[in-house]
Amino acid sequence: MSPEIIFYFIIGIIIFNFLLDSFLDYLNYTRFDAKPPEEIEDLYDESEYLKSQNYKKDKFKFGVVQSTFSLVLILVFLSVDGFQIVNSIVNQYADHSILVSLLFFGILFLVSEFLSLPFDYYFTFTTEERYDFNTSTRLLFWKDKLKSLLLTVVLGGVILGLIVVFYNYVGIDFWWYTWILVTIISVLLNMFYAKLFVPIFNKQTPLKEGDLRSKIERYAHKMNFKLENVFVIDGSKRSKKANAYFSGFGKEKRITLFDTLIDDLEDEEIVAVLAHEVGHYEKKHVIINLFVSIITVGFTLWLLSLFVSEPLLAQALGVEEPSFQIGLVAFSFLYAPISLVLGIFTNILSRKFEFQADDFAKSTYSGEYLSSALKKLSKNSLSNLTPHPAYVYFYFSHPPLAKRLRNLENNS
Ligand SMILES: [Zn+2]
Secondary structure, eight states: OOHHHHHHHHHHHHHHHHHHHHHHHHHHHHTTTSOOOGGGTTSSOHHHHHHHHHHHHHHHHHHHHHHHHHHHHHHHHHHTTHHHHHHHHHHHHOOSHHHHHHHHHHHHHHHHHHHHHHHHHHIIIIIHHHTTOBOOOHHHHHHHHHHHHHHHHHHHHHHHHHHHHHHHHHGGGHHHHHHHHHHHHHHHHHHHHHHHTHHHHOOEEEOOSSHHHHHHHHHHHHTTOOOOEEEEEOGGGTBSOOOEEEEOOGGGOEEEEEHHHHHHSOHHHHHHHHHHHHHHHHTTHHHHHHHHHHHHHHHHHHHHHHHTTOHHHHHHTTOSSOOHHHHHHHHHHHHHHHHHHHHHHHHHHHHHHHHHHHHHHHHHTOHHHHHHHHHHHHHHTTOOSSOOHHHHHHHOSSOOHHHHHHHHHHOO
């Protein structure tokens, strides 16, 4: 096989991905004007439904512009041997392989962040603003960007640096050293995410004594579920959309409720949402997801180890000398189809888990309250009531609202 064939293979994968995404988006677009399913016919009144359709259409157009821009950019970059150019610039200024890799990815990361900034800005302050979701200020937007940039540079830099160290010292075996490192980091992240990272962006306060707190405690007590940490997060400082999530395990487990959720929902509806989250924990979904992601990471790293030092891959990107950073870039393009397939499986599993957690909430608390909570949440975020089945199959981590309501209605 020649480097040219691999080069065109990479181009083929990129174009295929773009076409598939665009096709699925288009299929979904054709259903925006469809009549909502019976169960949720009266969720919106006429003017609200029109508003939700316009919101979907605006997001669709925005997506088309953004993905076309990215496609053109990456194709141009590849055809002028962009990676080779960055690689040789970096090699001029640094001679240690760790520093070379860090600078190489640092430059690519910063440039891509810079190019996506106008899109993020436009989406937040035009699209989200138009539909009255955005509550973020320009100052907060820039502060958020700066903080996440620093966090990525520091954390990403340390992890990448360690991987290159492994690669330099043990060669191909670097994959399982890296696997252990990434596993430790993801377990720690899962446990301490709420304590370490959330405070950088949000304020969390323990849910104060009162009706809601005692209703939650009564449910937890009934379920024999040790839940000392129920926190309220100030999500309202960025968006009116509401959410709740579960994180950590063992003693570190906690439920986080957005303040917007508390404003929008009745106490009983919140307990039902919480019962759904407890369902994820009790049904071992949290552990299974973590396990699946550890296995996936191991598989990906093993594959990477087979290809990373292959000179043909480096040459396909116009670089004569193979190196860790070039091998990794070429591999990540070739890996895209595998990642697509893995993503589909992950979503199938996730949708199954959602039904199970809904059933759990129904059998241990109330299906009616969960249904009304789900309806309110969908309505307040103008969510899509008529997604195309193919779009759901590829992209949805949660089943569409109508299916969840039907499931809650039927299963007893
Ligand atoms: Zn869930």
